[in-house]
Amino acid sequence: MAKKLKDIPTFTKQFWKKLGDETADRIRVHTTKGGKDVNNKTFKPYSTSYRVRKASDKFRGQSSTSSRPDLQLTGDMMINLQTRGFSRDNVVIGWRQENAQKIEWNSKMGRTVTSKQRPVSKGIERFIFKEVDLAIARNAKEATSKPINLKIGK
Secondary structure, three states, X not given: OOOOHHHOOOOOHHHHHHHHHHHHHHHHHHHHOOOEOOOOOEOOOXXXXXXXXXXXXXXXXXXXXXXXXXXXOOOHHHHOXXXXXXXXXXXXXXXXXXHHHHXXXXXXXXXXXXXXXXXXXXXXXXXXXXXXXXXXXXXXXXXXXXXXXOOOOO
């Protein structure tokens, strides 16, 4: 990809799409399997009545019977977390309307998956930075694999 030195810090649309998809997957795992919020704290427990109904499989369309908060009654909300857009400069991941509202409601209930102050957990942030660093290193290696000629003056 990087043919010139100025191209080293550039990325392809495919890079951002892949990074968005992998980040969404990591958020899903962190949330559902880890039961952790964006600050890496265990989610606040469900109310007693909800916890009992969920564990007893009393909801229609239910896919999870976990009594610990995993934000996954039917699985729809976490499946809806996807790459929503990408370009050569960035990627946007998120939820659509109804599921975005569920995410906001859960945040108010002490189960914050994302926030303006901390869009992703520190572990996922480290993953993102590592992927960006690797892409820059690959581009730098490619751009410097041949002799670099500098033109000084006119």
